[in-house]
Amino acid sequence: DTAVSQTPKYLVTQMGNDKSIKCEQNLGHDTMYWYKQDSKKFLKIMFSYNNKELIINETVPNRFSPKSPDKAHLNLHINSLELGDSAVYFCASSQGQTTNEKLFFGSGTQLSVL
Amino acid sequence: AQSVTQPDIHITVSEGASLELRCNYSYGATPYLFWYVQSPGQGLQLLLKYFSGDTLVQGIKGFEAEFKRSQSSFNLRKPSVHWSDAAEYFCAVGGQTGANNLFFGTGTRLTVIP
Numbered sequence: 001d002t003a004v005s006q007t008p009k010y011l012v013t014q015m016g017n018d019k020s021i022k023c024e025q026n027l028g029h030d031t032m033y034w035y036k037q038d039s040k041k042f043l044k045i046m047f048s049y050n051n052k053e054l055i056i057n058e059t060v061p062n063r064f065s066p067k068s069p070d071k072a073h074l075n076l077h078i079n080s081l082e083l084g085d086s087a088v089y090f091c092a093s094s095q096g097q098t099t100n101e102k103l104f105f106g107s108g109t110q111l112s113v114l
Numbered sequence: 115a116q117s118v119t120q121p122d123i124h125i126t127v128s129e130g131a132s133l134e135l136r137c138n139y140s141y142g143a144t145p146y147l148f149w150y151v152q153s154p155g156q157g158l159q160l161l162l163k164y165f166s167g168d169t170l171v172q173g174i175k176g177f178e179a180e181f182k183r184s185q186s187s188f189n190l191r192k193p194s195v196h197w198s199d200a201a202e203y204f205c206a207v208g209g210q211t212g213a214n215n216l217f218f219g220t221g222t223r224l225t226v227i228p
Contacts, residue, residue, distance in 0.1 A: 004157065031214065041202065043158075043218040055213050090157055099146045099208035099216065100165055105157025 003027050006091045006106040013081055014114055021076045021109045023091030029104070031055075031097045032074035034066060035090040037108070043090070049074055050097040078111075086113045116141045118207050118219035126225040127195050135190040135222050137205030147188040148206040148216065149179055158204060164188060165210075175199070200226045 006023040013019055025032060033056075034046040048056035052068045063079045078085060088108045094101035117140045127133055139145060146165050150158040162173025169181040179190045188205060202223050206216040 033214075041221045043204065043221075045215055048213060048215070050213075056215055058215075092157070094214060097213050099210065099212070099214045100163075101214055102160050102163075103150075103158070103214070103216070105159070107155060107157045 004091055004093055004104050004106040006089075006109050008109060009107065010110050010112075012112045012114065015081055015083060017081050018077070018079045019081060019111070020078070021089055021091075021111075023074050023076070023106060025072055025091075025093040025104070027093055027095075027104060028072075029093040029095050030071055031094045031101070032068065032071070033092040033094075033103070034074065034076050035092060035105075037088040037090060039087070047074075047076075048097070055097055081111075081113045083113050086111055116145075116207055116209075116217045118205050118217055120203075120205055120219040120222050122222045123220075124223045124225065126227060128227050129197050130194050133190075133192045133195045133199070133224070135203050135205075135224070137188045137190065137219060138186050139188065139205070139207045140186065141207050141209070144210055146208045146210055147179075147181060148208070149173065149177070149188075149190050150204045150206060150218075151175075152202040152204065152221070154201070161190070161203075195224075195226055197226045197228065200224055 031050045037043045047066045049068045091106040092103045119138045149161040205219040208216040
């Protein structure tokens with residue numbers, strides 16, 4: 001069973017559209033994250049939730065809205081998609097919210113905005 | 115401000131040869147340090163981490179890393195590389211307090227030739 005699964009794996013869409021990426025973890029972890037990896041492989045945290053509560057919110061356009069219906073799910077909704085949003089988006093989870101916790105990553109969603 | 119530098123974008127080694135991947139960091143306090151590996155089409159997987167104590171840490175898959183405070187480095191090593199080690203390697207730094215907000219380097223791509 002996949003520990004952290006995200007769907008879809010590939011997402012191709014037009015500028016201006018609204019899209020969502022879903023993430024689920026079956027590890028029983030309390031904390032979940034969204035990371036963005038750009039074309040230069042630079043990986044940067046976007047959001048972190050602990051027990052459905054937002055704890056990290058980096059400087060991200062407010063077109064990006066995370067939603068955590070329960071602690072096993074953290075979805076990412078993106079409004080009015082722009083060319084610069086093209087990237088690979090990784091969901092991750094950890095048992096707790098501190099830095100010494102091991103991160104478990106999903107296999108990524110490659111978003112292409114045309 | 116925190117930063118991570120991985121000076122080698124791409125390294126090619128022969129199978130069976132030794133490997134060293136460089137990582138230099140900048141952090142205002144005592145850091146937590148990590149190495150993650152990303153295989154093609156996959157999420158990142160933790161190889162090893164340093165929090166305190168012995169400056170030489172052992173990880174999975176035969177990897178080790180040495181923390182050198184005086185050089186602000188945390189280089190990753192493996193004595194004999196296997197073809198399956200071909201992947202992208204990321205060094206990351208985080209703080210010992212606060213939420214899990216790792217800062218990643220831009221990665222080093224490892225190619226292994228037979």
